[in-house]
Amino acid sequence: MKALFSTPGAPRSVDVREVDEPRPAPHEALIAVVAASLNRGELALLPSRPDWRPGQDVAGTVVAAAADGSGPPPGTRVIAVVDQAGWAERVAAPTTRLAVLPERVSFSAAATLGVAGLTALRGLRLGGSLLGAHVLVTGASGGVGHFAVQLAHVAGAHVTAVVGRPERASKVRELGADRVVQETEDLEPRFDLVMEGVGGPSLERSLHALNRNGVVVLYGRVSDQSARVALPDFRGRPARIQAFFIYQTDVETFGADLAFLAGLLERGQIEAEVGLEVSWRDLDRGITALRDREVHGKVVLRID
Ligand SMILES: NC(=O)c1ccc[n+]([C@@H]2O[C@H](COP(=O)([O-])OP(=O)(O)OC[C@H]3O[C@@H](n4cnc5c(N)ncnc54)[C@H](OP(=O)(O)O)[C@@H]3O)[C@@H](O)[C@H]2O)c1
Numbered sequence: 001m002k003a004l005f006s007t008p009g010a011p012r013s014v015d016v017r018e019v020d021e022p023r024p025a026p027h028e029a030l031i032a033v034v035a036a037s038l039n040r041g042e043l044a045l046l047p048s049r050p051d052w053r054p055g056q057d058v059a060g061t062v063v064a065a066a067a068d069g070s071g072p073p074p075g076t077r078v079i080a081v082v083d084q085a086g087w088a089e090r091v092a093a094p095t096t097r098l099a100v101l102p103e104r105v106s107f108s109a110a111a112t113l114g115v116a117g118l119t120a121l122r123g124l125r126l127g128g129s130l131l132g133a134h135v136l137v138t139g140a141s142g143g144v145g146h147f148a149v150q151l152a153h154v155a156g157a158h159v160t161a162v163v164g165r166p167e168r169a170s171k172v173r174e175l176g177a178d179r180v181v182q183e184t185e186d187l188e189p190r191f192d193l194v195m196e197g198v199g200g201p202s203l204e205r206s207l208h209a210l211n212r213n214g215v216v217v218l219y220g221r222v223s224d225q226s227a228r229v230a231l232p233d234f235r236g237r238p239a240r241i242q243a244f245f246i247y248q249t250d251v252e253t254f255g256a257d258l259a260f261l262a263g264l265l266e267r268g269q270i271e272a273e274v275g276l277e278v279s280w281r282d283l284d285r286g287i288t289a290l291r292d293r294e295v296h297g298k299v300v301l302r303i304d
Pocket of ligand 1: 039040041115116119138139140141142143144145163164165168197198218219220221222223224244245246247290293294297
C-alpha cells in the first residue's frame with residue numbers, strides 16, 4: 001500500500017511511497033482511509049523529522065474488524081485518532097479510539113473532528129458547567145478555535161471570540177460567538193474560562209481578562225511567542241493557568257468523545273469548517289496555506 005513520508009530539505013516536504021500493510025494488534029481495526037486532516041502539530045514537526053509517517057485524524061471504512069471482537073464490523077464508516085502514520089491508504093486504530101460515523105456526515109467533515117474537536121471539547125470541560133459562563137476563545141478562526149466557539153455556545157456559554165483579521169468575524173459570529181473582538185482590543189476581566197492557543201501577548205491578555213476564579217486553558221502557542229507572566233498578574237484573585245495536552249487526557253475514551261462530536265455534526269448542532277481540501281499528493285499546498293494563515297478552519301486531505 002501507499003503511505004506518506006516526511007522529506008525535510010527536499011523540494012517537496014513529503015513523498016508518497018510503497019510500504020508493507022499495517023499489522024493490527026488484536027484490539028485494533030484496520031481502516032481504509034478516505035480523508036484525513038492536517039494539524040498545526042504535524043506542520044511543526046514535518047521539517048525536523050526525516051522519514052516520519054505523520055497523520056493523526058482519519059476517516060474511512062473498516063476493512064478488517066479487531067481480532068478481539070471489539071469495535072465495528074468490516075464496511076462500517078468510522079473516524080479515528082491515531083498517534084501517527086494515518087496519512088496512508090490503510091491504518092490500524094485501537095477500537096477505543098474510533099467512532100462509527102453517522103450516514104449523513106461526510107468523510108471530509110468527519111476528518112476535521114479528531115485532535116481539534118477533542119482538544120476543544122476536553123479543554124472546555126475543564127471549566128465545569130458552562131451554562132451562563134463567559135468564555136473567551138483566542139485563535140477563534142483556527143482548527144481548535146472554531147470548534148471551541150461552537151461547543152461553548154452549545155453548552156450555554158456567552159462566547160467572545162478573538163480573531164486576527166476583521167474579515168474572519170462574520171463566520172465566527174455565525175458559528176455562535178456572541179461577540180467578536182480583534183487581537184488588540186481591550187477586554188474587561190469577566191471571563192470564567194479562556195481557551196488559549198495563541199500564546200505570547202495573547203496569553204498575557206487572556207490572563208488579565210479572567211474573573212476572580214477564572215481559568216486559562218493553555219493548549220497552544222501558535223504565535224511562537226513567549227508570554228511575560230508574574231505573580232502580580234494574579235494579585236487579588238486566585239485565577240489559574242491550566243496546561244492542556246490532548247494525549248495526556250484519557251486516550252481510551254477518545255472513541256466515546258468522537259462519537260459525541262459526530263452526533264453533534266449529524267444533528268447540525270456544530271459544523272465542520274473545511275477551509276481547504278486537497279489531495280494528499282498535494283499536501284504542500286495545504287502546508288503553505290495553513291502556515292500562511294490563509295485557512296479558516298481545517299485543511300482536509302483526500303487519500304486518493
Ligand atoms: N495541547 C494540545 O493537545 C493541542 C491540540 C491541538 C492543537 N494544539 C496547538 O494549538 C495551537 C492552535 O492549533 P490549531 O490547530 O487551532 O491551529 P490553526 O488552525 O492554525 O489556528 C490558529 C489560529 O490562531 C490564530 N493566530 C493568531 N496569531 C497567530 C500567529 N502568529 N500565527 C498563526 N496563527 C495565529 C489564527 O488566526 P488568523 O485567523 O488571524 O490567522 C488561527 O485562527 C497550535 O499551536 C497547535 O499546535 C495543541
